[in-house]
Amino acid sequence: MKIFNTSHEATHQILYSSIKKALSSASNSKQLHKIHSIILTLGLGKSVLFSGKLISKYAQFKDPTSSLSVFHRVSPTSNVYQWNSIIRALTHNGLFSKALGFYTQMRKMDVLPDKYTFPSVANSCAALVDIEMGKVVHENVLDMGLGSDLYIGNALVDMYARFGCLAEALKVFDGMPERDVVSWNTLISGYSANGYWEEALDVYNMARMAGIMPDCYTVSSVLPACGGLVDVKEGEVVHCLVEKIGLHSDVVVSNGLLSMYFKFNRLLDARRIFDEMVVRDTVSWNTLICGYSQMELFKESILLFMQMVNKFEPDLLTITSILCACGHLHDLEFGKFVHEYMKRSGYESDTTADNILIDMYSKCGDLLASREVFDRMICRDSVSWNSIINGYFQYGKYDEAVKLFRIMKIDSKVDSITCVMLLSASTQLADKDLGKKIHCDVTKLGFDSDIIINNAMIDMYAKCGQINDSMKIFEYMKTHDRVTWNTIITACVQSGDFTLGWKLIHQMRTEGLRPDAATILGILPMCFFLAAKRQGKEIHGCIFRLGFETDVPVGNALIEMYSKCGTLTISLKVFDCMEVRDLVTWTTMISAYGMYGEGKKALRAFAEMEASGVIPDHVAFVAIIYACSHSGLVEEGLASFDRMKKIYNLEPRIEHYACVVDLLSRSGLISKAEEFIYSMPLKPDASIWGSLLSACRSCGNIEVAQRVSERILELNSNDTGYYVLASNVYAILGKWDQVRMIRKSIKARGLKKDPGCSWIEIKRRLYVFGAGDKFFEQFDEVNKLLGIISGLMAKEGYVADLRYVLHDIEEDEKKDLLCGHSERLAIAFGLLNTKPGTPLQIMKNLRVCGDCHTVTKYISMIMQREILVRDANRFHNFKDGICSCGDHW
């Protein structure tokens, strides 16, 4: 203690320098506090001699409160060093607005900042994205004549980059008289962080040409940009450099490489990087786990998490990655467990983490838990709203979703993703009005140049039957990507404009875009709609050339195409060649068998599917019951219906009941079918009564038919088909007043009856015939031939079934009308234009009428021709007077 009492100059000198030394070497908070208390004991608390160092040291140990208390002891002060210290201390501890507050305060007190003041101030502006303040600070720098300072320049480049103002950042960079590796790194990372991958790489290459030796920062900044490019090449070049100059021992660099390889789905390269890392940290593990998740290897990523837990404490990012994997696996139990773990680790109220929780719970089907997370969130961003709304949409809770959307609008949190989601919901619901409203929002919010939104709008209008609006958007768009083309082509095909669809495919190719699997899937339905086998085969060739033959959905579409084109054998070949078969593959094959009346084969396929471990769903059961129904396999069909409920626990939907009604009534069990309808737990709709009615008509059960017609009319359906059916019944009964009444009500509703037409392809040309058509080549010859056939049929015992004529006219005229049915015209035309014995293939958009069915049987016998007719429902193969449908049609 003696030494402190001396007032000797030299002793003071020794004292100060030893305290200074002690301060510099303090390596933890405890030591620092000890030295601090000595300083206070000496009465030097108000002195500026040690306070700057103390402030900085406390900041270093993450104790900004102590930094502040030191500063307050010396304040007010005009010593710039004290101000610099406190501003830097606060900035480094994340107290940015406090730091800026001190900067403002020092300016007010007319303390002149120096070159050490600005880097931290610029940092704080950057962190707060306070562009206004940033500009003021930049001006202050220039006013002070510090514009050419290297460190300040670097800080300003960084600041503008973080504002997203890359042009401004570049301007500062270009104006710098002196640049070092940090300047280049900052610019590279600025471009990289804002997603300007090419620009980041350009600057990196410029740095290399300028003779800059890349360091860890350079590499870590450029690697994310490499990951964003289309080719892995650039990333590999950087990887080589890393090995060459020995940067791979840096954990951040290795993590960057790891992440880059995962962006290209290069699992093996990524895994090698990870395995060869000498030092790994939490980020390394997170990158690995996340990478596996990105490659949809969710189970593996959870296993990695288990391995990691033994070595490292998982952080919030680890937890959220795992939660994400749980969501994809629909593993609610593990998801809940991780959520608990997250709470226990004290990670709550992180917006991104909560967003992922919302998504995880809704993916797992626990909407209540989703909503609970959403409700307790303090700070919700757009993603939070989008995720919860998406959850409601996924589970069909449209009202709740739309309700939240309205609140979200008030909160002005609607972004482009919200719009895409709502458009997709409008599409699924075919809700034109909702779609139009969203279109308005899109325009108001200025998202109408967003390509994804435009694609979604094209799809929405098309699925709502507004193809013209789809075309308008398509033409209005400045750029079209592959999805745009696929969407518009699919839209054309679905709306029946095949010519335009075909034209657009060619246009797409001339614009240099290769068709992909989705293009194929869009165009193939055209082939099966037209039964255009030739075009279908052409596309099949394309599929091989483009290498999509192993794509499962493409294979499925091919099976459907060939079956609907009348070549079940090729369908089967495609099916046999497929290495992977999913539920859709099997269902398509079963439906195909159904269409050809191959009920037994359909049942066999269904059993095979079950044996191969594929679980049938609602659609598969529709297919199998339908197949039984079209083959008269009543027992088997009913058994399938039971199996669906008992074995698979699937609640039958209205379409299954309709199939069963069809199954019973097609086989003539009209009263059983009627009983079944009355025992249904669901309210019978038009499809149910319609099935029964058409069967009544075929078997001539007028009594039930009349009763059912009344039921159908009560339902006020918007499907013209049912009105036509009912009107047909009244026509048979000769109740022409009722017939007229129904016609009127169809008109009043603005509905249109699909005009019947048939078509046939001869020598690469399609010939289309409407009912009663008179204006086609060879009309006279066709008419003559039909007359001759008529005579021959009469000899064989044929009598026209005039119940299929639905107009109030004379008997003779009725016969004429029947002869004018489009399928007969097509058949006669085919007979005239092909060599004897050639099989004919006719397509019809509606169901074949009973009389035509009979007539075609006769023709197949008299003319010795095999005639394949595809109507709206199925195939009929006529041969020697017999139809493959066994009259179950």
Added chain:
DNA sequence: CTAGGGTTAG
């Protein structure tokens, strides 16, 4: 003064 890992959609 500069660097790496997590969420929603067509």
